[in-house]
Structures are given as structure tokens and as C-alpha cells.
Amino acid sequence: MINISNLQKHFVSKEANVHAVNDVSINIGDGEIYGIIGYSGAGKSTLVRCINFLEYPDSGSISIKDFGTITSENGVLYKVDGENRTRLKEKDLRKLRRSIGMIFQLFNLLDRSTVFDNVAYPLKYTGLSKEEITEKVDNLLALVDLSEKRDSYPSQLSGGQKQRVAIARALANDPKILLSDEATSALDPDATESILKLLKDLNRKLGLTIVIITHEMAVIKQIADRVAVMEDGKVVEEGEVYEVFSNPQANITKRFVESSSGLEKINKLIESRTIELSNNASQRLIKLTFTKDSVGEALISKVSRDYNVDISIVLANVDIVAENALGGIIADISGDPDKVREALEYIASNGVRVEAIER
Ligand SMILES: Nc1ncnc2c1ncn2[C@@H]1O[C@H](COP(=O)(O)OP(=O)(O)O)[C@@H](O)[C@H]1O
Ligand SMILES: [Mg+2]
Secondary structure: OEEEEEEEEEEEOOOOEEEEEEEEEEEEOOOOEEEEEOOOOOOHHHHHHHHOOOOOOOEEEEEEOOOEEEEEEOOEEEEEEOOEEEEOOHHHHHHHHHOEEEEEOOOOOOOOOOHHHHHHHHHOOOOOOHHHHHHHHHHHHHHOOOHHHOOOOHHHOOHHHHHHHHHHHHOOOOOOEEEEEOOOOOOOHHHHHHHHHHHHHHHHHHOOEEEEEEOOHHHHHHHOOEEEEEEOOEEEEEEEHHHHHHOOOOHHHHHHHHHHHOOOHHHHHHHOOOOOOOOOOOEEEEEEEEOOOOOOHHHHHHHHHHOOOEEEEEEEEEEEEOOEEEEEEEEEEEOOHHHHHHHHHHHHHOOOEEEEOOO
């Protein structure tokens, strides 16, 4: 649906020269919910703003289904048709932007307009009659479950309701793609949950391709199919959400996974000496990661019996990622050093990832 290749974007300011997007290539499938996660400043917003050319990339190309390929050379946009390359026309750019909806953290609603008028706004100058616009807006409000707020003003709505208005407005021109830039970051957990559920419903009902950028793991693990992890303008890791989060490779991905599971508390416990680590080979602190293909507690009790080792659980957590369980246990294991080693090997041979926690 969206193929991005070798995209680059710099910003030059008085203070610094920022390489906001550094050679990013990703393919986003038709009808997919694609997550992009990274900390603040990673380049996520710049990357998605390049998809609808709110930002012109310095170089690289973007292909969008039913529209074609646009390349940038030194910030000048060209439409590519086979061998031919022509300057992108303003008219084509407008058409492209209309086929891509976008929602933001702070909703960007018109405060002096009613909910109805906010949603109707993008339908101005589209040639639709007043009756057609009314019908369309009422349908969109029903779709986002906000019909009863039709004549309210944004100030009379909760954050979650404001985002529903913004979603309805973003869908006014029947886009095939919705870009979401931290759309739930200003919302409380309940509103976040309901907006994510709405996005998932829209994805299924309308076949809408959704690109969702966030700094929150909770968002990705709840609705994304695939994810790209961004750091310093680069995509450092990419793949199916469950695969990436059950076996993270990049350090930053590991940090996201740990912060969401709560297992990172172990580091604080060690720092505060609530947990003492010994250098003793007969006692070790280990982290076990159970994925959907491996089973938990039964294995631990079997191992402690069969190898005559003591395993005491310090922290444990089960996360639901992309609708599958992902479990983590931090445990203290002690016993005869050879038996401890054999026990850990046995656990690992059952599809559980075993990592030693160092002091
Ligand atoms: N218009 C701009 N002018 C100068 N620097 C910018 C501009 N937009 C973004 N940046 C810089 O580019 C980097 C990436 O920003 P951004 O894409 O907003 O990251 P994110 O959305 O991941 O927080 C940051 O260092 C930011 O300060
Ligand atoms: Mg941003």
C-alpha cells in the first residue's frame, strides 16, 4: 500500500543540522495496521509527515497504491511513470493528500465550529450538495458513535470524544490510508482503549490501512500487526509485533519491552539492594521469557524437582501482545552449580529464553 525507500530528511537550523529521517525503507501492506514506535525526537512525526508530503523529503521515494510513485531529489518532488519523470503537479499533490487522512495528539479541531461543521469542513469545495454533505457527515458521526454530539462544540467534549470527531473528519474524503500521530497520547487509559478499539474496527470494516506512530508500547501491542522501531532517524528493528517484542534484538526495543512488562523493576531492586546478588555460582538471578509456544509454571516445578534446585520467583508478568501471551519471570535459582546449569539448559530446550542477570 505504501512503499517507502531510502527516505532522507534533514532540518537545518541555526543551532544544529538534524538528520530527522536517515535512510528509511519500509513497506506497509494494504489493510494493515502498521506501528512506528520510538522515543521523542526519533523522527517518527517527520517520517509520517513525508507520507502525505506535509514535509518534503530531501531524497528517496514513496509509492502509494492507486496513486503511483513520487521521488524527491534535493527536496523537489517528481512523479514517476515507468521511465518518465515529471515534476509533481500541485493538483496531484492535493489529490494525494485527500486520499490520506491524518489525526493528531491535540485533535486540531476548530473550536468555534460545531462537531458537525468540523467533520463537514474537508467536504467544502468537493462539489457535493448540502444534502449530500449532511448525509455523509451524519453517517461519519454514526460510524464513530458520536451522533448525539452533532451540535455540540469541542469545548463540551471529553478528550476521547474530540478524537472521535477528528477521526470522522479525517475519514470525510474516504481515504484508504489513515496516519495517526500520537493520537492517544493525550488521553486517559479508558479513552485510549476505546479509540484504539475504534481504529481497529475502522481497519476491519473499511479495509483502512492505518499507520500509527507512538512512544507507547501499550498502543502497539494492542492494535498493530507489524511494527518498526525508530531511533535517531533510523528504523533499527522491524517485523510482526509478536515476533519483535518476544525476541527483541536492538537495545531500544528491549527497553520498550521491559518498561511495558514491569520487569525492569528488577534493576531498581538490585540498585536499591532490596535484592542481593551473590557471585556464588550456586545462586543466580535469571530472566525467563515464555512465548506463546512455551508453557510456564509446570516447567518450573518440574525442573526444581528433577534437578533438585530451588527456584524462587522474584517478579513475574504476563503481557498480551498482538492477542498472544508473552510471559516473563525473574527468578532466583540455587543448588549444585552443575545441576543449576543443567536445569537452565533444560528450560532453554523447551523454547524458553533464559538470560542471566548480571550485577
Ligand atoms: N521543522 C523542524 N525544524 C527543525 N528541526 C526539526 C523540525 N521538525 C523536527 N525536527 C527535529 O527532527 C528530529 C525528529 O523530530 P520528530 O520527527 O518530531 O520526532 P518524533 O516524532 O519521533 O518525536 C528532532 O530532533 C526534531 O527536533
Ligand atoms: Mg512526534
